[in-house]
Amino acid sequence: MMIVAALAAAALGQLTDGALLIVIFATSGALEALATARTADSVRGLLDLAPATATRLLPGGTSQPEAGGGSEQTVPTECLAVGDTLLIRPGERIGADGTVLAGTGEVDQSTITGEPLPVAKQPGDEVFAGTLNGTGALRVRVDRDPADSVIARIVALVEEAATTKAPTQLFVERIEQRYSLGMVAASLLVFAVPLALGAAASASLLRAMTFMIVASPCAVVLATMPPLLSAIANAGRHGLLVKSAVVMERLGQADALALDKTGTLTEGLPRLTELRPLPGSELTPEALLALAAAAEHPSEHPLGRALVTAARERGLTLGPALEFSSTPGTGVTALVEGHAVTVGSPARLLDEPSAVAAELEEAGCTAVAVLRDGRPVGLLGLTDRPRAGAAPAVAALAGLTTRSAELPVLLTGDNPRAAARLAAETGVPAIRAGLLPDQKVAAVRELTQTGHRVLMVGDGVNDAPALAAAHMGVAMGRSGADLTLDTADAVLVHDELGALPAALRLSRRARRLVVQNLVLAGVFITALVLWDLVGHLPLPLGVAGHEGSTVLVGLNGLRLLRDSAWQEG
Incomplete structure (x- = not known):
């Protein structure tokens, strides 16, 4: 229809009108193709989260890199099979979904579960392909085929969910096609019927061309786009x-x-919210924080960084941390001002369940225990701040x-x-x-x-x-x-x-303006078409009415460009 309308407009000297129709629909098609390509690229890019290769242990192999002797081999992850044993070194991404057989570590699995902190892993725990092992070497048994891993299922889910939006788009396209075919058929009838009844060919052609111009859906197209594009801007x-x-x-x-x-x-970052010195520790909350932050200062763990940040915000002086060591899933130990200070999980460090730790965890905090010379002196609570x-x-x-x-x-x-x-x-x-x-x-x-x-x-x-x-x-x-x-x-x-x-209020106002514009465009098109069919609509007046309605609905939609429209909704 667009090509026929453009040719008709050109035949009548209305080159701009025909070109406008082609530009609008060609631009729409190009943007749709670009959006489809970007989505496909992003889905393919997700696969980069999973490593291309993995270290597979051969029968009799160990998790020790120095074992040598052909006990391990590097293989593409797509060649892994259920039952294979993988060696995951510190800092490596896990190549397949599986279960930890040996070793302890802390795995950043935020890409899969959204948890803000690394999760301690020990034998029997589940791990996922594409997640990052922080500290400690792990031996992992492959439990799922790489094509069926959680990360692969994410790709499939994105592709599947994206296709569910296609039917709506196809419905819109079918409506446009039917309108186009109907307008072309009607234009031919407007030309052929008077001609068959004895009218002059030039007069019939002029009436038909005028009909095609005034029935062209420019105003209908612009009835939708200006309000929505203005709202987008x-x-x-x-x-x-x-x-x-x-x-x-x-x-x-x-x-x-x-x-x-x-x-x-x-915010996605842990923040210190609770300082609880234990009775008998003789520590103030600030002294407890300074002790824990000093021990955590060399650590790269998010909880340790949160404690150091909190101490600095309070202007506390941190003593040097000597003989620092870190145990994945348990905590850190350092010599601070002559005392052996341990900071870590209450479940691992405390011999008996702590009521304070339970209270903090019940409140939604991550509890951290602080020990000095092997004796519990306090607990800290950290949480992800709204x-x-x-x-x-x-x-x-x-x-x-x-x-x-x-x-x-x-x-x-x-x-x-x-x-x-x-x-x-x-x-x-x-x-x-x-x-x-x-x-x-x-x-x-x-x-x-x-x-x-x-x-x-x-x-x-x-x-x-x-x-x-x-x-x-x-x-x-x-x-x-x-x-x-x-x-x-x-x-x-x-x-x-x-x-x-x-934005929701603005969208709803844009939709109201779209309805207003469609009604306005429909009234203009119907009036001009009836004028052309029932009476005699001069071509210049038809073009003026067509272009005038297009400009009118465009200006009505552009009202949403005002800053006040954002506040009004």
């Missing part, structure tokens, strides 16, 4: 990048909210999207206690904790199957499938992983959740 100025006009329209349709925890509602403005943003989003008292919902791979504490602080009524990526997808799909249009907000690779499965996915820009940013429909550039409620 306005949202971009305020820190929310929306990837397309379709996304902007969908944003306002969300009626259920699902939120990730770590890096989304929280983002500034998270609670008001959640309340505003809930008011805009929630149709149930059980929404919004917090979906996290973290433990239930930490999730419950954050939910209480930010006003989220429902919690689903301890979730792997496929379980997050299942939770989102449960909501969609009940008729909800889900807005999912997340930041990590583990959130990417859920973002793709949701009606709308929004990623955190600063803390978000590359795949998450590419999979999401929109990106919060500055990680400010407060921009989302304003």
Whole structure:
């Protein structure tokens, strides 16, 4: 239809009108192809998280690198089989999903579960392909084929969820095709019927060409794009990048909210929140912190860095740490001011369960025990702090999207206690904790199957499938992983959740303007077509009416470019 309309416009001297139609639809097709290519590239890039090779131990091999004698070999990870034994050295990524057979270490598995801190691993614990071993060598038995690993399933889930959006696009294309065929057929009839009834050929051709011009859907196309593109530009100025006009329209349709925890509602970094010297230690809270921070100063563990940061913020002087040693899953030991100081897990360091540690953990903190010369002297509590403005943003989003008292919902791979504490602080009524990526997808799909249009907000690779499965996915820009940013429909550039409620209101206003413009365009097209068919519409007047309606709906949509539109919603 676009080619026929452009040729007709050219025949009548209206070159600009024909060219405008072709440019609009060609640009739309190019942007769609670009978005598809970017998504495919990001999914392929996810596979880079898993190492290309792995160290496989041969029968009789050990976990000791010096064993030599052909006891180990480097093989491509795709050649691994269930039952193989892998050697994972410190700093290496794990090549397959499996179970630890020997060794202890701390594994950063935030890409899979979203947990902000490395997880201590010991024999019998499960590990995942693509996660990073921090300290300690591990021997791991391969339990899943590499093609069926959690990281591979994430790729499959992203691809599968992305395809579920295609039918809507196909429906829109079918409507456009039918309109085009109908307009061409009607134009031929407008030419042929008068000609068959004895009208002059030139007059019939002029009427038919005028009909094609005034029935051309330029105004209809622009009825949609200016409001949505203006809303996109306005949202971009305020820190929310929306990837397309379709996304902007969908944003306002969300009626259920699902939120990730770590890096989304929280800052993603542990912070010291509790200082508890034990009775008899004769230590002040500041002295307890100085002792623990001095011992942790050489450590690279996130908890150790959090303690050192807290001590510096309080202006505490830290003594030198001598004879430093670190035991994965247990803690660190150092000689500080003549005392042997140990900082680590209460479960590993304390002979008897501590009521204080239990209290801290019940409150959602990560408890850390401090021992001096083998005697417990205090406990520290660390937690992942909520983002500034998270609670008001959640309340505003809930008011805009929630149709149930059980929404919004917090979906996290973290433990239930930490999730419950954050939910209480930010006003989220429902919690689903301890979730792997496929379980997050299942939770989102449960909501969609009940008729909800889900807005999912997340930041990590583990959130990417859920973002793709949701009606709308929004990623955190600063803390978000590359795949998450590419999979999401929109990106919060500055990680400010407060921009989302304003964006939802703006989207809904844009949709109202789209309806206004469609009605306005429909009235103009119907009036001009009837004028041409029933009376005699001069070609210049037809072109003026067509172009005038196009300009009018365009200007109406551009009202959303104003900064005040962001506040008004």
